[in-house]
Amino acid sequence: MQQKLVIGIVGAGRIGRLHAENLVRNPRVAVKTVSDLYLDAVRDWAGNYGFRLTQDYKEILRDPEIQAVFICSSTDTHIPIITEAAQAGKHIFCEKPISFDLEKTAQTHELVRRAGVKFQVGFNRRFDFNFARVRELVEQGRIGDPHIVRITSRDPAPPSYDYVKVSGGLFMDMAIHDFDMARFLSGSEVEEVFAQGAVLVDPVIGELGDIDTAVTTLRFKNGAIGVIDNSRKAVYGYDQRVEVFGSKGGVTVQNDFPNSAEISTEDGVYRDKPKYFFLDRYREAYVKETEAFVSAVLDGRDVPVSYYDGLQAERIAHAAKRSLQEKRPVRLDEIG
Amino acid sequence: MQQKLVIGIVGAGRIGRLHAENLVRNPRVAVKTVSDLYLDAVRDWAGNYGFRLTQDYKEILRDPEIQAVFICSSTDTHIPIITEAAQAGKHIFCEKPISFDLEKTAQTHELVRRAGVKFQVGFNRRFDFNFARVRELVEQGRIGDPHIVRITSRDPAPPSYDYVKVSGGLFMDMAIHDFDMARFLSGSEVEEVFAQGAVLVDPVIGELGDIDTAVTTLRFKNGAIGVIDNSRKAVYGYDQRVEVFGSKGGVTVQNDFPNSAEISTEDGVYRDKPKYFFLDRYREAYVKETEAFVSAVLDGRDVPVSYYDGLQAERIAHAAKRSLQEKRPVRLDEIG
Amino acid sequence: MQQKLVIGIVGAGRIGRLHAENLVRNPRVAVKTVSDLYLDAVRDWAGNYGFRLTQDYKEILRDPEIQAVFICSSTDTHIPIITEAAQAGKHIFCEKPISFDLEKTAQTHELVRRAGVKFQVGFNRRFDFNFARVRELVEQGRIGDPHIVRITSRDPAPPSYDYVKVSGGLFMDMAIHDFDMARFLSGSEVEEVFAQGAVLVDPVIGELGDIDTAVTTLRFKNGAIGVIDNSRKAVYGYDQRVEVFGSKGGVTVQNDFPNSAEISTEDGVYRDKPKYFFLDRYREAYVKETEAFVSAVLDGRDVPVSYYDGLQAERIAHAAKRSLQEKRPVRLDEIG
Amino acid sequence: MQQKLVIGIVGAGRIGRLHAENLVRNPRVAVKTVSDLYLDAVRDWAGNYGFRLTQDYKEILRDPEIQAVFICSSTDTHIPIITEAAQAGKHIFCEKPISFDLEKTAQTHELVRRAGVKFQVGFNRRFDFNFARVRELVEQGRIGDPHIVRITSRDPAPPSYDYVKVSGGLFMDMAIHDFDMARFLSGSEVEEVFAQGAVLVDPVIGELGDIDTAVTTLRFKNGAIGVIDNSRKAVYGYDQRVEVFGSKGGVTVQNDFPNSAEISTEDGVYRDKPKYFFLDRYREAYVKETEAFVSAVLDGRDVPVSYYDGLQAERIAHAAKRSLQEKRPVRLDEIG
Secondary structure: OOOOOOEEEOOOOHHHHHHHHHHHHOOEEEEEEEOOOHHEEEEEHHHHHHOEOOOOOOHEEEEEEEOOEEEEOOHHHHHHHHHHHHOOOEEEEEOHHHHHOOOHHHHHHHHHHHOOEEEEOOOOOHHHHHHHHHEEEEEOOOOOOOOOEEEEEEEEOOOHHHHHHOOOHHHHHHHHHHHHHHHHHHHHOOOEEEEEEEEOOOOHHHHHOOOOEEEEEEEEOOOOOEEEEEEEOOOOEEEEEEEEEEEEEEEOOOOOOOOOEEEEEEEEEEEOOOOOOHHHHHHHHHHHHHHHHHHHHHHOOOOOOOOOHHHOOOOOHHHHHHHHHOOEEEEHHHHH | OOOEEEEEEEEOHHHHHHHHHHOOOOOOEEEEEEEOOOOOHHHHHHHHOOOEEOOOOOHHHOOOOOOOEEEEEOOHHHHHHHHHHHHHHOOOEEOOOOOHHHHHHHHHHHHHHHHHEEEEEOOOOOOHHHHHHHHHHHOOOOEEEEEEEEEEEEEOOOOOHHHHOOOOOHHHHHHHHHHHHHHHHHOOOOOEEEEEEEHHHHHHHHOOOOOOOOEEEEEEEOOOOOEEEEOOOOOOOOEEEEEEEEEEEEEEEEOOOOOEEEEEEEOOEEEEOOOOOOOHOHHHHHHHHHHHEEEEEEEEOOOOOOOOHOOOOHHHHHHHHHHHOOOOOHHHHHHH | OOEEEEEEEEEEOOOHHHHHHHHOOOOOOEEEEEEEHHHHHHHHHHHHOOOEEOOOOOHHHOOOOOOEEEEOHHHHHHHHHHHHHHHHEEEEOOOOOOOOOOOHEEEEEEHHHHHOOEEEEEEHHHHHHHHHHHHHHHOOOOOOOOEEEEEEEEOOOOOOOOHHOOOOHHHHHHHHHHHHHHHHHHHHOOOEEEEEOOOOOOOOHHHHHOOOEEEEEEEEEEEEEEEEEOOOOOOOOOEEEEEEEEEEEEEEEOOOOOOOEEEOOOEEEEOOOOOOOOOOOOOOHHHHHHHHHHHHHHHOOOOOOHHHHHHHHHHHHHHHHHHHHOOEEHHHHHOO | OOOOOEEEOOOOOOHHHHHHHHHHHOOOOEEEEEEOOHHHHHHHHHHHHEEEOOOOOHHHOOOOOOEEEOOOOOOHHHHHHHHHHHOOEEEEOOOOOOOOOHHHHHHHHHHHHOOOEEEOOOOOHHHOHHHHHHHHHHHOOOOOEEEEEEEEEEEEOOOOOHHHHHOOHHHHOOOHHHHHHHHHHHHOOOEEEEEEOOOOOOOHHHHHOOOOEEEEEEEEEOOEEEEEEEEOOOOOEEEEEEEEEEEOOOEOOOOOOOOEEEEEOOOOOOOOOOOOHHHHHHHHHHHHHHHHHHHHHHOOOOOOOOOHHHHHHHHHHHHHHHHHHHHHHHHHHHOO
16 A cells, blocks of 8 residues: 655645645545644534644644645744744645745755755646646747746736735735746746836725736846736736747747637627636646645655745845835845 | 435446546545446556445445446446336436437336436536537527537547447447537437448448548527537547537637647747547546536436437437438438 | 730629729739629729720620630629630630529530630639638648538628529529639549528528528548538628648638737627628738739639639539438539 | 829838838829939839839929828938928928937927928838727727736847848837837836847847847836837747736737648647738738828828827837946936
8 A cells, every 4th residue: 555645734724725625635645634723714614524623733743643744824934834844854835935034034945954854835836737838848948048038927806905914015925926937937047137016906005015016027047038017906817828938939828718618799709708716727736736745755756846946936026126116127146 | 414425336447437536536425336347457446445346236236325326337238227227216327328229228218217216328528618608608698599500529549440349330439429419509409410421531440330430410400500520530639629600699619728838930830739538628527427416316406418318319320320321311200 | 014914894893893903903914994784883983993984895805905804794694705705715704603504604614615715713712811721731731631621601691682582592602612612622523412401590581592501511522521501691790711621630720800909808808700791801812813813814824713613613502402402412413 | 083192202122112012002192203322223113103213312302293202211311301301391201210319300300390291100010900909999998097018029030230230229220119009009108118138149239239139118107017028030920919908908919820720730730920021910001001191191180100209219219228228227208
């Protein structure tokens, strides 16, 4: 009988629940314990799965049977939990961003490395069927050397004001996925960042000190230029497209639609709008990222998204933030 | 605690296994027993699921705890198993076609009706996200009265010669899905069939008494005209498209692709070919059809694909076969 | 100075005017005379071009300077004018169909051949950028041997009742283009025809003895099967698509749109409907067919659409008509 | 008889010839005289048209019959010719850019205004069927307030080194079209520019002091953000796409293709690459821009692309150049 990976989940909000439900379907996994401060909400959906429930995540870390931990609690709790988990010898899957404090993120990197545990960051989009195919084509040299990387990343609706306040801002909360995508697709590190930002969707977001619209340009080490456009509100749904253009050609991917029905009438040609919600759009990608983590641990492979990847994305987010504040391009080596 | 539907599966080849694996993920289902003549092959994949395995399907029918049975054995065994299952009061999910013998199919209909059990036929394509959306749009009147229904249905590669021999022929084995689709999309019964057939893919298929290419036209009760084109071999993959054209417009759906990556180079614009295999193309549809059956039984709803639907599709297949042989349009009321 | 082809145009209705306006822009052409029974209507648009205008087409045929004649008058006048023009040694471009009377069409073929003049039939669609590309790809063997040819051909709105009465019926007036397209795309002759027809758009069309909706299947000499669907009314515009499917793959072409703008809103994704009118859709094709005719005469090349092509399309139209009447497949060798 | 606009053309290279050939097909126009320093090359194509040919453009300006002049000579000659033409009371159509010297462009603006002649700049892309439709949709409010304007503009191949030397650089020569497009699509003025540039296509272009790849971000007066990506070499052809994203949705347009044929084979799905050359891509747009100019003069309408539009695009190009040099965002009011 095959060995199963015994997992504990810290934080069982929307994303913790998603991982739990994906993990229980993985025949190589046993989810043993789930911790959350608000157990009532968890009981509603977790009842049938037979998890142990606790309010104290330390129970998970103390449990010698548990080999790996998914950290899905709020960002401010990541660093202490990572630290304790690494010290307890648990393999770690951690949601993005690792933290808002770049220095702490960097210090903890060292600790994780010394602990010798696997550490994977939750950049789920790398596992998307479209983006993974683009990366593959770029790697195969199908478009030659990358010259321009274009990423469109727009949410269907802004988060609540309460969330905006603690989100770390558009760059750290939302664009961080795109910063990782830029590194992933180009296969190159970012050297310099210039960010344009605006409050066009909702003035309250501005009053809370954040922006809701941004265009960020990146200069890569290999000379290529990247550009990311973000909006907190695309009324037609979740807008997630990329393009890599290079010396031998270009590759684009489009949004994902619930169906391909095209209706032609007197009024024009109509089709349904793209998948609206990230849980819908990236459903398979979330499954694949947990499978990859489980395989990394059980089969002794490298994780596909490393601590360093998490660190670099944060660094770019900080550079973007400073660029916006200081209205100038910011080199990554100015940061951290 | 919610009641679970206890299910037995008769026949655990490719399609039986597929249903089993989908059913175990359904929290409302308990798959208790699986029967197959060749248990060694079944053990390979069924080991972890904890099913009872038997070579004798009658064990399933005798088990009072089992409420429903999935009949996934070879077509020639369907009628006796349906008969016994209905007499044992089991709800029935049966793969298509119900049988090759229209008279027996019709007689057994009566028996199933009297037994008062639920009976669903495995026309999985009705649950496809594309075709279901077309049906919905037609039902909503978005394209007005249907005038022309066009179905393209081509397999990526012909089946083995051994399978061709026992398949019942292209119309009964393959086009039967399309005959059901024609009724489903148009919302109307078929009155008359004219079939053109040819052996263009592989002469051996012709020597075995079958065809590999066909264009079948249908005349519907509501006056609309349907046309189905079939091929046993579309080298680029599984080709499954439909169009309904009506008084207020038309709706089309395209094939399903593994990704939307479009690569532009000096040589042209390229994208990956459509999903190649029916298990891949209709993965979700298979899940949904079993969910619909489970819900029909547990929640006391009508099955979405009835015995009558199975019967009518067979009738059209017989009419197509006769039309091909007699080189003339055949009215459905000439059949059975 | 390059020699110019001096041309006379017989019949200056919509299509005669179109050819006249395309021809005057061709630097290798001099349009000398235009004849029409109703000169007032012609004067409105022809005034500036400096044509000689006459009510008597015989003036054109008698003029020794005129080398070629475009016959754009009503179908019933074609045969006598072709006859006289051929006898006068004029090269002939004739609109489709050559005539409604297959026997006369066949007899006149002989006469034209003996006269040794060039004769081109106005099957403009062969010059369409999409269909010409499909033909080219088929000829290059890119899709292997053709197995299935699918043609969709739907008008945006039915013609006037007056026109329906004299049109020769849907097969002779409208589908004749598609019959020619089927031969063009497949590179094979048609052997057998089966037609389904219906009156679904407008009952008056039925009262006038015609149909408005049809699905016609063709069996080609090379074994391939063709299917054409026609409607007199596609509310979303002129619907002209083809597909050729073969042993090595398939090729499709879509409708032509006025622009590629795609608007995504809360309500879905919208684009403008296809080009609505055949003069718009085939504008370039009309130019190219006259260029090809002029080049055939001046450069001593073969015409790209021969008298024989016109004859065969008529023959298929007659077979389709008989198939509809007699409710059976009709072999082409039963006709004419 | 309708009055014709008598036109002289100064400079009969590629673009002068194009305008000449479009103008002769316009029934409201008489092209009287064409001037060029190298008359031999002009004679090759202009022979049949019956133009007067001269090496001295002043002949055109002195001719009292000529009402309007097309200035298609090299950029460095524009300002003196505009000046003389305006003083001679000729209406002016001038190719882009008006000049490389912003101060002179601004001064001449005053002179043209005082002369009271019509002046149109050759931003042909405003007349493209795709971009014009986007502008129309934005104007109608279909996407609400614009938030993000995205322009992709890539040439199929770099110009000759000789041309690069005198081109004024990528921003002035190539991106100037996109700067105008940004203003046109957004309906707003640009306030600030930040340019990233790189030499990725050909190092010689760098040695000549130019770049071949650029990403430029724009900040508009209305708060929106624009981003333009340029490359001198898209191996797959002329890449010209735009997107406007706003509060109520987004609109995109794709490249223009020579046909819509899609070939599916074992190796994937293939289509021909986009139209390769700007003369092909914008053929109709060039016709329409001259029609608009002719109508502006003859019908007393405003020109659709004014001197001010030309001036503003130049100003943005200068700002982009300075931004690249000084590695910082540059406000438009710092320029000129």
